[in-house]
Amino acid sequence: MTYSMVASRGVDDVSYLDATIIFYEAQRLLSQDVMLHREAFSKSQAELNRCEADLKRFTEERDALKLLYVQKEEEIRDLRVELARAHKEQADLIEQILQVQQKAEKIEQLHKEAKVKETETLGRKQSMDRLVSKRDAARAQLSSVERQL
Numbered sequence: 001m002t003y004s005m006v007a008s009r010g011v012d013d014v015s016y017l018d019a020t021i022i023f024y025e026a027q028r029l030l031s032q033d034v035m036l037h038r039e040a041f042s043k044s045q046a047e048l049n050r051c052e053a054d055l056k057r058f059t060e061e062r063d064a065l066k067l068l069y070v071q072k073e074e075e076i077r078d079l080r081v082e083l084a085r086a087h088k089e090q091a092d093l094i095e096q097i098l099q100v101q102q103k104a105e106k107i108e109q110l111h112k113e114a115k116v117k118e119t120e121t122l123g124r125k126q127s128m129d130r131l132v133s134k135r136d137a138a139r140a141q142l143s144s145v146e147r148q149l
Helices: 003-148
Strands: none
Touching: none
């Protein structure tokens, strides 16, 4: 074997050795990269699961709030109907009160008129009693004069 053959073979051995080292290093880096990707995927999967759970919880809360909103809207509608009914009843009661007040005022007016009439009647009765007394006195006087004549 010549020097060039030995030298050539040494270069091949070094190249083979370098290629083997490079291959194993590439394989190690690939394994490390696969492991890092798996960890990242696992973290991403866990985050996705958490997000899906949050989404489900938020969706359920939203649905519950929508149902509550509909119920509250119905309650508000019912309360508005009840309020309108109460306003109508109040207006009816006010109208009835006004009618009762008018009737009470009319009764009071009629009482006053009755008292005036009663007073007038009493005055006329007293007047008639005086006239009857004068008439009776005049008749008695006339009878007395007739007897004297």
